Amino acid sequence: MKSYAVESTGNNYIRLRKKLTQSFCFMLFRISALINGLALAVIVYFILANGWKAINWTFLTQPPMDSMTKGGIFPCIIGTLFLCIGAMVVAFPIGVFSGIYINEYAKPGRILRIIRLGISNLAGVPSVVFGLFGLAFFVIYLKMGVSILAGALTLGAMSLPVIIGSTEEALKAVPDTYREASLGLGATKLQTIFRVVVPAAMPGILTGGILGISRAAGETAPIMFTAAVFSSPKLPESVFDEIMALPYHIYVLATAGTEIETTRPLQYGTALVLIAMVLGMNLTAIILRSRLRKKMRQI
Amino acid sequence: MEQEYKITSKNLDFYYGSVKALQSISLNFQLHQATALIGPSGCGKSTFLRCLNRMNDLIPGIRVEGEICMDGENIYKPSVDVVRLRSRIGMVFQKPNPFPKTIFENVAYGLKVNGVKDKNLIAERVEKSLRSGALWDEVKDRLHDSALSLSGGQQQRLCIARALAVEPEVLLMDEPCSALDPIATQKIEELIHELKDKYTIIIVTHNMQQAARVSDVTAFFYMGKLIEAGETDTMFTRPRLKTTEDYITGRFG
Numbered sequence: 001m002k003s004y005a006v007e008s009t010g011n012n013y014i015r016l017r018k019k020l021t022q023s024f025c026f027m028l029f030r031i032s033a034l035i036n037g038l039a040l041a042v043i044v045y046f047i048l049a050n051g052w053k054a055i056n057w058t059f060l061t062q063p064p065m066d067s068m069t070k071g072g073i074f075p076c077i078i079g080t081l082f083l084c085i086g087a088m089v090v091a092f093p094i095g096v097f098s099g100i101y102i103n104e105y106a107k108p109g110r111i112l113r114i115i116r117l118g119i120s121n122l123a124g125v126p127s128v129v130f131g132l133f134g135l136a137f138f139v140i141y142l143k144m145g146v147s148i149l150a151g152a153l154t155l156g157a158m159s160l161p162v163i164i165g166s167t168e169e170a171l172k173a174v175p176d177t178y179r180e181a182s183l184g185l186g187a188t189k190l191q192t193i194f195r196v197v198v199p200a201a202m203p204g205i206l207t208g209g210i211l212g213i214s215r216a217a218g219e220t221a222p223i224m225f226t227a228a229v230f231s232s233p234k235l236p237e238s239v240f241d242e243i244m245a246l247p248y249h250i251y252v253l254a255t256a257g258t259e260i261e262t263t264r265p266l267q268y269g270t271a272l273v274l275i276a277m278v279l280g281m282n283l284t285a286i287i288l289r290s291r292l293r294k295k296m297r298q299i
Numbered sequence: 300m301e302q303e304y305k306i307t308s309k310n311l312d313f314y315y316g317s318v319k320a321l322q323s324i325s326l327n328f329q330l331h332q333a334t335a336l337i338g339p340s341g342c343g344k345s346t347f348l349r350c351l352n353r354m355n356d357l358i359p360g361i362r363v364e365g366e367i368c369m370d371g372e373n374i375y376k377p378s379v380d381v382v383r384l385r386s387r388i389g390m391v392f393q394k395p396n397p398f399p400k401t402i403f404e405n406v407a408y409g410l411k412v413n414g415v416k417d418k419n420l421i422a423e424r425v426e427k428s429l430r431s432g433a434l435w436d437e438v439k440d441r442l443h444d445s446a447l448s449l450s451g452g453q454q455q456r457l458c459i460a461r462a463l464a465v466e467p468e469v470l471l472m473d474e475p476c477s478a479l480d481p482i483a484t485q486k487i488e489e490l491i492h493e494l495k496d497k498y499t500i501i502i503v504t505h506n507m508q509q510a511a512r513v514s515d516v517t518a519f520f521y522m523g524k525l526i527e528a529g530e531t532d533t534m535f536t537r538p539r540l541k542t543t544e545d546y547i548t549g550r551f552g
């Protein structure tokens with residue numbers, strides 16, 4: 001009865017306008033989201049279509065030959081893999097501990113504000129500046145030379161803000177009631193953090209870590225002065241060796257030399273491998289997160 | 300009659316920043332008795348309860364004046380070990396808050412963080428605590444399932460068992476039944492009755508019948524002040540003050 005009354009007093013024209021406005025806005029949102037997905041689809045399709053033909057067993061397992069017009073990209077795959085692992089080893093603990101400090105220990109105030117400002121600025125620093133910093137500090141000042149170590153440290157520094165940010169987010173999502181319950185049982189703050197808070201935040205922390213590294217994996221600028229070389233006759237034997245890497249290889253093939261046109265397929269092939277690696281890492285992160293979440297609910 | 304007080308609060312003032320939430324609270328808690336804290340929402344019951352195990356310390360910008368003594372010793376003295384203090388005072392919260400761990404791990408947690416390593420002892424204590432929490436029979440076959448798979452009432456009894464496992468001397472309960480159905484509530488009330496023999500219990504409740512059923516002493520708070528406290532029977536039949544009577548009989552406002 002009541003709803004009928006409301007309906008009959010409502011103005012049809014106003015209702016129609018409201019409905020149209022609503023549909024229009026939803027349409028806009030939908031189109032925006034669609035453009036997003038479309039962009040990814042176009043990029044992937046473009047690279048797949050162009051790079052597919054270049055992919056074969058030789059391409060994946062052999063070094064470049066005939067001044068890079070033939071052969072494969074095996075050393076580059078290894079190089080990028082090493083750089084990612086190195087960056088992860090460097091940045092993950094530092095980033096996670098910083099996140100824990102900022103979210104769990106630091107008292108709100110001036111120092112915390114300065115630290116936060118530092119981190120958000122770090123996130124905004126262009127990657128080429130990281131590259132120059134790595135060159136000046138790790139390569140020259142700390143005498144590491146152009147090496148996996150210097151490159152991993154540079155990439156690590158670059159992914160720190162992402163890792164810190166996602167650690168903070170994950171810790172914030174842990175309800176305070178867990179902390180109170182733990183402290184109420186006579187646990188110290190440290191015990192509370194490592195036995196309750198961090199395990200509960202682990203899915204988020206890990207995902208953020210992997211996403212941070214995978215973002216760094218595709219960067220060219222930070223490694224071009226610190227780790228990557230045009231071409232290397234052998235695979236690296238220690239962290240002080242220089243290496244080839246996928247993004248830099250694409251850059252080299254596409255800009256240097258006289259064979260730019262003939263190596264086009266190789267460029268797309270390399271890009272395809274790089275994209276597959278990055279998407280693979282992201283996928284791993286997502287699967288890992290949902291696995292951990294499920295496990296947390298079950299145990 | 301000589302009375303033995305477990306906890307005494309004297310002229311306690313409490314501030315959240317510049318807002319005074321408690322005003323000169325003086326209230327004593329007798330050993331092996333249950334005290335109910337009642338009063339309208341926002342009157343400071345939880346704040347007071349959380350002063351007793353210094354849980355408010357976690358909130359930035361708070362200030363405490365006056366004193367709270369446990370066994371005659373001021374718990375706000377700088378030399379007091381807060382971690383140790385909290386292991387002597389168990390707390391059960393309004394919403395059940397088991398850790399995302401197994402049932403067993405939840406109960407064992409307090410023991411482990413307090414340095415108990417002996418596996419047999421831990422297993423023994425877990426069983427004993429779950430029995431005291433009136434939960435053992437329901438979970439004995441699924442100790443290694445997630446605590447989150449339990450029902451709300453079971454979770455709350457698990458939280459009680461978890462608190463009991465560290466063998467505290469005092470048990471603080473902040474509206475422990477507010478999220479539970481009548482049957483689970485009854486179970487917990489029976490539990491409180493049994494626990495009184497061993498622990499000193501302080502319970503916040505909005506339910507007058509519950510206060511009347513489980514407590515020996517009732518304290519009525521209003522706007523940050525302690526209005527009246529006394530034997531529960533007296534409080535509910537012949538309160539001294541009109542405000543108290545109005546609140547208890549539901550004629551408040």
Ligand SMILES: Nc1ncnc2c1ncn2[C@@H]1O[C@H](COP(=O)(O)OP(=O)(O)OP(=O)(O)O)[C@@H](O)[C@H]1O
Binds near residue numbers: 339345358
């Ligand atoms: N963390 C806080 N920061 C600032 N003020 C607070 C905080 N917690 C509580 N207060 C204020 O202190 C007063 C007492 O709150 P408290 O939670 O102790 O009330 P309560 O009696 O437990 O109420 P309820 O029955 O609703 O749980 C309220 O006015 C509340 O707004």
Ligand SMILES: [Mg+2]
Binds near residue numbers: 344346473
């Ligand atoms: Mg409350």
